[in-house]
Amino acid sequence: MVELAIIGGGVSGLALARALHRRGVSFALFEARERFGGRVLATTSATNGVSVDLGPTWFWPETQPFIADLICDLGLAAFPQYDEGGALHLDDANEKPRLVEGGVHGGAQRLAGGMTRLIDALLAELPQDSLRPGFQLTGLADRGGRVELTFRCGDLTQKVEARHVALALPPRLVEQNVRFEPALDAALVDAMRACETWMAAQAKVVIAYDRPAWREAGFSGNAFVTHSQAVLGEVFDACDETSAKAALGGFLALSADQRREFGVGLPILMDSQMSQLFGVAAVEGEQHYQDWAQEPLTCSALDRSAPAVDHPSHAHPFLRRPAWGGKLFVGGSETAAHAAGYLEGAIDAAKRIERDFIAYHETARLRAPAILEPLMDADASALNEASLARFGEWASVQAAAAFESYRVRLNKNLARQLRSQLTQRAILASVEEVYSKALAMLDSLPFDARAVEVEKGRSKLTPAVQAAFGTFLQKLMDEVIAFNATSCALSNFPDEHHLSGEYVQTILRDIAAAWREFSLAANALLLAKQDAAKQDAALGGQPGHETMMEMRLE
DSSP, X not given: OEEEEEEOOBHHHHHHHHHHHHTTOOEEEEESSSXXXXXXXXXXXXXXXXXXXXXXXXXXXXXXXXXXXXXXXXXXOEEEOOOOSEEEEEOOTTSOOEEXXXXXXXXXXXXXXXXXXXXXXXXXXXXXXXXXXXXXXXXXXXXXXXXXXXXXXXXXXXXXXXXXXXXXXXXXXXXXXXXXXXXXXXXXXXXXXXOOOTTTTOEEEEEEESSOHHHHTTEEEEEEEOSTTOSEEEEEEOOOTTSOSEEEEEEEOSOHHHHHHHGGGHHHHHHHHHHHHHOGGGTSOEEEEEEGGGOTTTOOHHHHHSOOOOOOSSOOGGGGSOBTTTTEEEOSGGGOSSSTTSHHHHHHHHHHHHHHHHHHHHTGGGGSHHHHHHHHTSOHHHHHHHHHHHHHHHHHHHHHXXXXXXXXHHHHHHHTTOOSOHHHHHXXXXXXXXXXXXXXXXXXXXXXXXXXXXXXXXXXXXXXXXXXXXXXHHHHHHHHHHHHHHOGGGTTOHHHHSOOHHHHHHHHHHHHHHHHHHHHHHHHXXXXXXXXXXXXXXXXXXXXXXXXXXXXXX
């Protein structure tokens, strides 16, 4: 039995597999497609050999440190998105486009050779016998000390067992395609359905040319078409890093239904609009088209039918909570706390699952019978008081260590030569690590929740759990401000050296959001313990003691 089954071989699943493989964790990575990469997809132009990205293309090193670090760590080369020259804006189908000065992509970079280089580099670091292409997950069942997974493999059904499962998939696809036994919490299911899969209902075209005629004419290749008859809503330069292999890329303005209706006539419409923007030279190109709405392993039925919403920068906190007592982790880029839907979000989600998975394992010693059995003989009230006391002692130790964790992370940010948000990133990561470990610790303690009062959905134990952290955040913030002000290493970073009131408020909002997320997750965990205890009681079991027996068997 593998320790962790990772479902989804896109960037998030591969990054998680790489991180855990480096820790020596046994895993198997299951991917429904016969290829790995998920929404990262590329082909090669027959015209000029340019690598054509039909999925994600860009990343922003200044604001997306996770993906930037990974690319650097893998030794991949990147280059700036071409933004030189004028951009075009066409807001009337019967007029010529207007010239708009200025760059568009705000420091975006691309990978030399295309984004599939990232996928290839990640795969190269994984043991080949851990990779399972062609396995589509259809069911998950909690079997106590293990999870049973059901896969469709062509015409066959196959069952696999793992101690833990990480779902590195868009949440809507999980909700639509996977049967859970027992059913997931209704609030989590609602959060999954509400989580739009980024770009899933969109289509993209990249057109290769023998030369970049738009550059020769002084244009950047950027264009925006906003009139009601638009076929392509946004166009950009897609030449390679040498500029010798020419291409333009574009995102379609038409809906999935409209694209399907136009069918074989769509290439002509795209050529026509390119000609209107950049002249007749833009017609003689080799089109590569990808309609993601027609990909059932990317786009859910709800993604195709529901109206698009404003793209959120972070996901609902319910999507980041471990379920089934730490055996099930929900992931994928859409669940990220930062840059959800982007490549950065994919790495953010992978790091969060790695952190939560390790946190649950670090509390394994606390589940040992020799440590917990003395508590089991107490009555319910005494048992809960003892569990809270132990949690409080643990929280004090973790809170005291958080500042050192901040310093280590800050130094890493400096070593990576990041130029902005150094303090914000370091303190938030340290706080989130403490809270992840806290949830694992909380789950390991033998609370007897049978008679605990619940008022308006809140367990009476929750305030006591929150109280264990007391003034943790304020003390940590005070230590950070004082340290930064005396740090020689930060003297060349005035915004970090002396934190402005506005910057402090931004950081406080971030860590307050992390606190709210922890509080909600802790309360949900306590309520789940109570529900489990009631079910045990209904079956004639002994709540708490059955849990101890399960721990012994493991």
